[in-house]
Structures are given as structure tokens and as C-alpha cells.
Amino acid sequence: MTTLEIKNLQVSVETDDAAKEILRGVDLTIRSGETHAIMGPNGSGKSTLAYAIAGHPKYTVTGGEVLLDGENVLEMGVDERAQAGLFLAMQYPVEVPGVTVSNFLRTAKTAIDGEAPKLRTWVKDVKGAMEALKMDASFAERNVNEGFSGGEKKRHEILQLELLQPKIAILDETDSGLDVDALKIVSEGVNRVKENTGLGVMLITHYTRILRYIQPDFVHVFVNGRVAESGGSDLAERLEEEGYDRFLTAAV
Template sequence: MSTLEIRDLQVSVKLPEGDLKPILAGVDLTVKSGETHAIMGPNGSGKSTLAYSIAGHPKYEITGGTVTLDGDNVLDMTVDERARAGLFLAMQYPVEVPGVSVANFLRTAKTAVDGQAPKLRTWAGELRGAMEKLQMDPAFAQRNVNEGFSGGEKKRHEIMQLELLKPKMAILDETDSGLDIDALRIVSEGVNRVRETGETGLLLITHYTRILRYIQPDFVHVFVAGKIVQEGGPELAEQLEAEGYERYVGTRV
């Protein structure tokens, strides 16, 4: 059982002129293995800032609070140390990596996270199996990472990483963004396979409830103006779908 604890997290973004703009205003959240937490809120509320701050993006400066994984201080770790500790981020806009094939990228990542290279024969089977489950052409493994990928291919690749790397905690930043109905179903099935192992805690960031119809969260958190303003179960997502975020917009931070 692993636990990600976020306490009074305060984060500012570095502006081009060098000033700091406060974004997160004291976030408290606990995610445990096997749990699925949905973070929902309007545009500009700080949801992605939360994701990238936990992952260690240099654009964001931690100005207060703590983040721990199994008692270890995440904020003292470098980005690669966070990954080896068991944190995973599926990005909303995955970047292209020209000259690096999907197969090489995934094996290198697996080696870095596990501390040893996977056996080639076993790894080839795992990679092939993961691609089949996500309905990906085997030739995909030889393409350069995210180069020329469609939106659906990028998101399937992110979920393939999730399934193969088996992190303790996974943050999925708007994984449903840009997906058609078929791709959304396939991606959601991949996330649910990870859920069913009970070994990974999931923090699912989204604007809409459509992905939550495929991936039922245990907890829903409403995120407005840089903090969580309401919490509940799956029924809260349906309430948000019906009523929107209007009644939260005036919430004071």
C-alpha cells in the first residue's frame, strides 16, 4: 500500500519577466494505492499546475506545503528521482522526441525506473501484449516518439507507458482531451486494467464527465481558484455535469 500526501501545497508560476504569479493556494489531498480520484474544475483553476508541480516541472515554484510519497519528501527529489520513486505523469500535450523509437524509449524508461534492464525475450512479449490491448499496430513500436502521432495515438502511448512502468501513483492530465469515442473507450479500458491491479493510485484530471462514465472514480474533488472547494463521490461528477461550475466561481481562496 502506497500513499501520496499533499498538504497545504502552494505554487507560483514563473512569468517571462521574472515575477511569480500564485496559482495553487493550499491544496490538501491524499491518494492511496487502488484509489481513483477525479479532479474537476473550470479552465484556469490550477489543475494542470497541480499535476506538473508534483512531477517537478521547473516552470513552477513551490512556495509552501509538502508532497510526500510513502513518507519521502517528493519536493526534494529531481524529476528522474520522482519517476524512480513511483510517480508517473500522463501529459495533456505529450512532446515529440525525434530520433528515438517508441520501443527504445519504453525499454530505456523501464530500465531507469526498475534499476535494471528487462529481459529482452520477456520484454518483447510485454510490449507486444500492451500494444494489442490498446489496439495499436505493431509497426508503431518503430516510430519516433509522438512524431506525427494523432491525438489518439499520443494518448494510447501514454497509457501504454502506464501499463508497462507500473507506477505507485499516476497522474493523468486530461487524458480524454482530443479523443473520439472509440479512442476514449480504448484508453479508458487501459486505465481500468491498471485500476484492477489495486497497486496504483490514480489522480485523474478532467473538465468533463464523459471519461468518468468509463472510469468510475472513488472520490471527486472540485478544484477552483487553486484549491479544492468541495469533495464527494461519483455522484458529485453528475451534479457538476448538470449544474456546471458557476456556483463555485465566487468561492473565496
Template sequence: MSTLEIRDLHVSVETKEGAKPILRGVDLTVNSGETHAIMGPNGSGKSTLAYSLAGHPKYQITSGTVLLDGADVLAMSVDERARAGMFLAMQYPVEVPGVSVSNFLRTAKTAIDGTAPPLRTWVKDVRGAMDALRMDPTFAERSVNEGFSGGEKKRHEILQMELLQPRIAILDETDSGLDVDALRVVSEGVNRVREKTDVGVLLITHYTRILRYITPDFVHVFVDGRIAEEGGPELANRLENEGYDRFLTSATA
């Protein structure tokens, strides 16, 4: 059982005009086995939350705390956060020319676990996960994300999640750029990992379409760097019908 606790988190980014506040006091708790959907309009701070939790140097924590099973996440380096059990599926995965997917995955698994996985079982695990995500076996020999389609990049992110088995997975707009078939396959992958590992999931999205396949336990509406409203799956349905206008109006009032 793992718990990610975010308390009164404030984050700024440096601009030409100086420091610009993005997150303005975020409180959120994610437990093992829970799926939390973070929804909101563009510019509301959703991705800032994801990258701040992962340790991106662009984002400056000005106050607040983040604890994972009682350990101070903000005091950890990026690699220490990964070894502690945090995982980020990026909205725009970067290309790593010259590094094959197979080498990347095994190196990452070794770094997180501290020991290299037995080759025979590892190859079986990789092939099984790729098959479930409907990925061609030759995919493993391609350079990481180089020349990948949007769907291939997102499947690769979920492949990492399944093999690395984090305690808390942050999925930043995993549905972005996916067609209906790819969305279904990726969602099935997330659900499979949830069932197998009891991972806590923080799912960031603009739209409700991915929530037709991944049912959240909690929905949080993000506006102007804060959580404006919280609820269950029914809140996502309300957003589908009403949009974010009522939250934007109250935020600027």
C-alpha cells in the first residue's frame, strides 16, 4: 500500500517578466489502487503538476510538500523519485536516437530495481507486454521514439509502465493524438497494469473520451492552478455536457 500526499503545493516558472506562479496551492492524495482523473482547460496547470512531481528543473517549488510513503519527494533527484516508485508517461515523449527500445527498457529496469532482471524471464515479459499492446516484435530493435507515430509513442509509454511496475503512475494526456483504436489499446494496457500491480494512477486529460475506457475513482477539476471541484465519475459526465465555463467564470470573478 503506497500513498502520494500533495499538500499546499505552489509552483512557479521563470519567464522574461520574472517568476510566474502556475500552481497556487494544490492538495491531493493518491493511494494504491486508486485512479484520479485531473481535468481542466489548457493552461490550468495540469502538466505543471505532472512535471513538478517528476522533478523537471524548469518548475520551481516555492512552497508545499510532496510525500511518497512518508518520504520527502521534493528532496529527491529525478532518478531517486523513479526508484522510489514514481513514473511519468509524458505527453510528448522525446526521441533517443541510437538507443534501442529493448536496451532502454532493460537498463531502466536494472536502474530502478538495483539488479538486472534474469534475461530469460525478462525477454518473456517484454514479448508478452508488447503482444498485449499489439506492438510488432521488431519494435524492440528500433531507436526509442525515433520515427514513432503518436500511437506508437503512447504504447511505448504504457509498455514502460507495465514493465517497471511503479507505485504511482502519472499519465500526462496519454490520450493526446490517439485514434479510437489506439486509445482503446492504450487504455486496456493501463487497466491491465492497474489490475496486476495495484498502482495508483494520476490521469491528466482534457477530455472524457479516455474515461470511457479507464473508469476513475475520483475526478478533480483543475482551474487557475488549483483544484476547483472534486467528485466521482459523474463529475466527468457533467463536464462532458457543460464544459469548463462555470469554473472559468468563477476563477476570474
């Protein structure tokens, strides 16, 4: 059983004028096998939460703790966080010209496990994961995210998830830019990893459509850098009907 504990997390970001506080005391606990949907309006701090946990240098943690099985994540380097079992699927995956998908995946797997995977087993695993995500075999020889469509980028993120098998996955708006077919395939991939490995998931999204395919155990409304309300999947349905107005009014 893996547990990610976020305790009173406070985060700021440097602007042209001064440091701006984004997260104002976030408390959240995610355990193996749980899916937590983080929902909220634009600018509420959802992506800041994701990147602060992952260790993006743009964000400065000014207070609080992030613990993974009792270990202080904030004292780890970015690579150490990945080795400890954290995974971030980015909203806008970056291009890496000159590095093929196959080389990228094997290098990442080697870095996380501390040893290179056995080639025959690895080739079989990659092929199986790509087939499950309905990705053509030629995809492996393309440069990472270079010229990829939005759907291809997101499938590549889930391909990494399947092969690297982290303990906790943070999915930052993985549904953005996907048509219905791609959304189903990506969602099935997340569900498959969760079922096979007991993955804990933090799913950041604006919309409920992905929650029709990835059922959340908990839904958290994120407003003004804090969790304003938590509940079950019925809370997402209320948000679909009512929007965030009542939370925004209360936060003023």
C-alpha cells in the first residue's frame, strides 16, 4: 500500500513584479488503488499542485509537506521522485527532437529501475502496450512528441505510464484535446494500469466527460489555491449542472 500525503502545501511562483502565492494550504491524501479527481476553474492552482509535487523549478514551496510512504518528496530531486514512484502526465507534453520514442522509453525505464530491462522482454512489453493503445508500430521510431497530434501525445503519456509502472500518477488534464475515440483509449489505458498494479491516481480535469470512463473514488473542488469541497462521484455531476459559481462567491 502506497500513500501520498499532501499537508498544508503552500506554493508561490515568481512573476515580473514579485512572488505570487498560488497554493494556500492544500491537504490531500491519495492511496494505492484510489482515483481522486481534482476539478476547478481556470487559474485555481490545479496544475501548480501537479508541478510542485513533481519538482518543477518554477514553483517554490513556501510551507507544508508532501510525503510518499513517509518520505519527504520535497527533499528529493526530480529524478529521485520518479524513482520513488511518482509520475506526471503533462497537459502540454514537450517535444524532444533527435530522441526516438523507443530510446526515450528504454532510457527512462533504466533510470527508474536502476538497470536496463532485458531486451527480449522489453520489446514484447512495448509492443503489447502500443497495441493496447492502438498505436502503430512505426510510432516507436518517431522523435518524442515531434509532429505528434494532441491524441498521439496523450497516448504516449499513457504508454509511459504502462511501461514505467509508478505507484502514484498525476494526470494533468489528460483529456484536453482528445476526441471521443482517443479519450476512450487513453481512459482504458489508465484503468488497465490501475487494475494491474494498484496505481493511485490524481486526475486533474475541467470536465466530467473523462469521469464517465475513469470512475473517481473521490472528487475535490479546487478554488483559489485550496480544496473547497470534497465528495464522491455525485459531486462531479453537481459541478456539471451548477458550475463553480457558488465556490467562487464563497472564496471572495
